[in-house]
Amino acid sequence: MNSRYIEIYEEIKKEILEQKIRAGEKLPSENTYCKIYGASRGTIRKALDLLVEEGFVHRQHGKGMYVLDHHLISFSFGGLASFKEAAESSGQFFTTLVPLFEKIRIDDSLHEKTKLPVDKEAYKIYRIRKLDQERVILDINYFLTEIVSGLTINQAEGSIYEYIEEKLGLKIGFAQRVIQVEPVTAKDRHFLDVKSHPVVAVVKNFVHLQDGTQFEYTESRHRPDRFVFTDFVRRR
Amino acid sequence: MNSRYIEIYEEIKKEILEQKIRAGEKLPSENTYCKIYGASRGTIRKALDLLVEEGFVHRQHGKGMYVLDHHLISFSFGGLASFKEAAESSGQFFTTLVPLFEKIRIDDSLHEKTKLPVDKEAYKIYRIRKLDQERVILDINYFLTEIVSGLTINQAEGSIYEYIEEKLGLKIGFAQRVIQVEPVTAKDRHFLDVKSHPVVAVVKNFVHLQDGTQFEYTESRHRPDRFVFTDFVRRR
DNA sequence: ACTCATTTGTTCGTATGTATG
DNA sequence: GCATACATACGAACAAATGAG
Numbered sequence: 001m002n003s004r005y006i007e008i009y010e011e012i013k014k015e016i017l018e019q020k021i022r023a024g025e026k027l028p029s030e031n032t033y034c035k036i037y038g039a040s041r042g043t044i045r046k047a048l049d050l051l052v053e054e055g056f057v058h059r060q061h062g063k064g065m066y067v068l069d070h071h072l073i074s075f076s077f078g079g080l081a082s083f084k085e086a087a088e089s090s091g092q093f094f095t096t097l098v099p100l101f102e103k104i105r106i107d108d109s110l111h112e113k114t115k116l117p118v119d120k121e122a123y124k125i126y127r128i129r130k131l132d133q134e135r136v137i138l139d140i141n142y143f144l145t146e147i148v149s150g151l152t153i154n155q156a157e158g159s160i161y162e163y164i165e166e167k168l169g170l171k172i173g174f175a176q177r178v179i180q181v182e183p184v185t186a187k188d189r190h191f192l193d194v195k196s197h198p199v200v201a202v203v204k205n206f207v208h209l210q211d212g213t214q215f216e217y218t219e220s221r222h223r224p225d226r227f228v229f230t231d232f233v234r235r236r
Numbered sequence: 237m238n239s240r241y242i243e244i245y246e247e248i249k250k251e252i253l254e255q256k257i258r259a260g261e262k263l264p265s266e267n268t269y270c271k272i273y274g275a276s277r278g279t280i281r282k283a284l285d286l287l288v289e290e291g292f293v294h295r296q297h298g299k300g301m302y303v304l305d306h307h308l309i310s311f312s313f314g315g316l317a318s319f320k321e322a323a324e325s326s327g328q329f330f331t332t333l334v335p336l337f338e339k340i341r342i343d344d345s346l347h348e349k350t351k352l353p354v355d356k357e358a359y360k361i362y363r364i365r366k367l368d369q370e371r372v373i374l375d376i377n378y379f380l381t382e383i384v385s386g387l388t389i390n391q392a393e394g395s396i397y398e399y400i401e402e403k404l405g406l407k408i409g410f411a412q413r414v415i416q417v418e419p420v421t422a423k424d425r426h427f428l429d430v431k432s433h434p435v436v437a438v439v440k441n442f443v444h445l446q447d448g449t450q451f452e453y454t455e456s457r458h459r460p461d462r463f464v465f466t467d468f469v470r471r472r
Numbered sequence: 473a474c475t476c477a478t479t480t481g482t483t484c485g486t487a488t489g490t491a492t493g
Numbered sequence: 494g495c496a497t498a499c500a501t502a503c504g505a506a507c508a509a510a511t512g513a514g
Contacts, residue, residue, distance in 0.1 A: 003482060029498055040484045045499090053289075058409060058448050061499050062491030066448055173294060177467040181417055181437050181460035198434050199460060201417050212294050212302055224417035224435060231413040231467075239501060265479060276503045281480090297480050298510030 008037050008047035016056050016067055027057060027065040055232030083129065083139070084159040092131060099191065100126035101153045103145060114142050114217035115206055121145045125156050128191055131226065135193045138221040147215040173210035179203050179229060188221055201227035244273050244283035252292050252303055263293060263301040291468030328367060335427065336362035337389045339381060350378050350453035351442050357381045361392050364427055367462065374427045374457040383451040409446035415439050415465060424457055437463035 012033075015021055028036065033044045048065065051057045057065045083094075104110075104124045111118045122142045129137035141160070143151065148164055155163045164170050182202050184194050194200070200221045207216035248269075251257055264272065269280045284301065287293045293301045340346075340360045347354045358378045365373035377396070379387065384400055391399045400406050418438050420430050430436070436457045443452035 005482075031498080042485090043483060046482085055410065055412070058444075058446075059499070060447055060492085062493085062497080064492095064498065068448070172471040174291065174468065174470045176291070177469060179415060179465040179467070181435065181463055199417065201437075208294075210294075211296055212304070227417055229415040229465075231415070232410065233413060234410045235408040241501075267479080278504085279502060282501085295480070296511085298478080298512080300479065300511095 004037075004039060005043045005046040005050075008033075008039065008044065009050045012047065013051060013056060016051075016070075021067050023067050023069040025067050027067065029064060053234070084162070095130045096157050097128040097130065097135075098125065098153055098156045099128060100124065101156055104142075106142075110142075116142060116144060116214060116217055123148065123151055125160075126191065127156060134223075135191065136223045136226045138188060138191045140219045140221070142217045144215045147209070147213070170215075171210040173208050173212065175205050175207040177203060177205050181224070182221075192221070192223055194223055197224050199224055201229075203229070240273075240275060241279045241282040241286075244269075244275065244280065245286045248283065249287060249292060252287075252306075257303050259303050259305040261303050263303065265300060289470075331366045332393055333364040333366065333371075334361065334389055334392045335364060336360065337392055340378075342378075346378075352378060352380060352450060352453055359384065359387055361396075362427065363392060370429045370459075371427065372429070372459045372462045374424060376455040376457070378453045380451045383445070383449070406451075407446040409444050409448065411441050411443040413439060413441050417460070418457075428457070428459055430459055433460055435460055437465075439465070 012027075021027060027048075030041055030044050030048070033039075033048075034041055037044065048057070048059075052059055052065075055068060056070065057067050059065050083096075102124050103121055106114065106116050106118055106120050106122055108118060110116070116122060122144050125139075125141040125143070127139040127141065128135050129139065143160070145151075147170065148160075148168065151160065151163065161172070165172065180202050181199050184198060184200055188194055188200055192200075201224050203220040203222070205216070205218045205220075206214055207218065208214045248263075257263060263284075266277055266280050266284070269275075269284075270277055273280065284293070284295075288295055288301075291304060292306065293303050295301050338360050339357055342350065342352050342354055342356050342358055344354060346352070352358060358380050361375075361377040361379070363375040363377065364371050365375065379396070381387075383406065384396075384404065387396065387399065397408070401408065416438050417435050420434060420436055424430055424436055428436070437460050439456040439458070441452070441454045441456075442450055443454065444450045
């Protein structure tokens with residue numbers, strides 16, 4: 001079903017996550033992997049490229065590949081993951097409330113904010129994420145109804161991405177993301193347990209399908225003391 | 237000296253940045269590029285992969301590649317760029333002050349914070365970034381003296397990365413990065429024009445050489461109203 | 473509905489270059 | 494100098510998505 005290099009990538013990643021190869025240890029050479037998986041070196045390299053890119057291993061010309069210490073990259077938000085995926089992989093227990101679920105029309109000022117096309121209809125959804133009985137994240141979602149049709153409040157309580165990808169068969173492509181710090185609004189005070197915090201950490205997502213059309217704008221407003229964003233970057 | 241696919245990548249990227257191919261427009265096909273550059277398809281694809289990864293273009297199976305609207309990414313701190321590189325590409329005019337430049341020893345509590353090896357010696361440097369006569373960023377750097385030897389206060393006023401890469405010939409590999417929001421400290425109040433802002437946005441960098449050894453810890457403390465972090469992510 | 477050319481996606485095999493020990 | 498391992502490059506083939514006829 002999937003391509004071979006993805007399968008190999010997932011198998012090796014699993015071995016690293018299960019500590020069958022530990023941090024600091026050397027991976028088998030590319031040629032060894034060729035024999036293990038019966039694949040060409042190009043295919044093996046494509047699989048290993050993914051691990052390098054995600055920060056699981058690093059390569060050294062002439063020496064080999066080594067597993068990196070993954071001490072805290074337990075992805076609060078590393079890639080383009082849904083909230084449910086991120087929460088599950090971080091092992092924390094969240095619950096979701098949906099205090100608002102309605103259809104609206106994108107006007108000029110909303111277009112300015114969301115970059116969604118003017119005059120289209122969209123679902124506007126608020127979702128509150130609770131951790132340890134405290135409301136720490138407010139997600140404000142806009143989905144074009146034209147693309148994400150038939151959404152219900154039930155799905156919003158679970159994973160909307162699951163619905164989009166599995167039920168509708170749509171392929172999510174990429175997102176531009178902006179992180180900023182903003183003063184708390186009346187809405188934040190109403191929907192979050194902001195305590196005395198005067199600001200929130202805001203993550204804005206402009207999400208596109210694989211064909212390049214933007215179908216979503218989401219703004220995640222985090223109570224600053226619970227906000228952590230982790231990232232892995234390579235030079236050049 | 238560079239590899240062919242890097243050259244090709246840079247040429248095409250230049251064409252996009254100079255708007256010779258505009259947002260929404262289609263790129264020449266891979267086979268066309270093969271003829272243009274006299275390279276194999278594999279090499280062309282490696283060059284194009286980089287553009288895809290950085291969010292300049294998106295690919296559509298069976299159709300072609302299209303240039304993305306780059307309104308957000310243009311002043312991106314998304315990659316592992318030095319402050320000087322980022323400032324130059326964003327076109328803003330910053331100046332740098334160096335109020336502290338000293339050698340210290342990594343003790344246990346500093347190891348906890350920086351992850352640098354205990355008992356090694358390090359440069360500890362404060363650097364203030366001024367924009368429009370306002371001190372908006374405080375960089376706190378630790379560099380292992382063993383690796384980054386011979387650093388002077390003059391270099392610290394320019395680009396330390398330039399010194400590390402060009403003068404010392406060291407190869408920077410990758411960094412783990414954490415973004416958080418923290419209450420202002422007395423140090424922030426002293427070195428930054430924090431105004432009435434009660435918090436700062438903090439970016440922590442754990443930077444490693446290509447051989448995997450960590451040689452730097454840097455904490456960038458931003459006044460929250462001037463802090464923007466942009467990112468580009470793909471769904472896998 | 474079907475065929476066909478175009479274009480991207482995956483895989484293979486092979487060769488050569490370069491860094492490490 | 495030599496063996497090992499990663500880096501780059503070429504060419505070929507077939508698969509899969511798209512759009513035109």
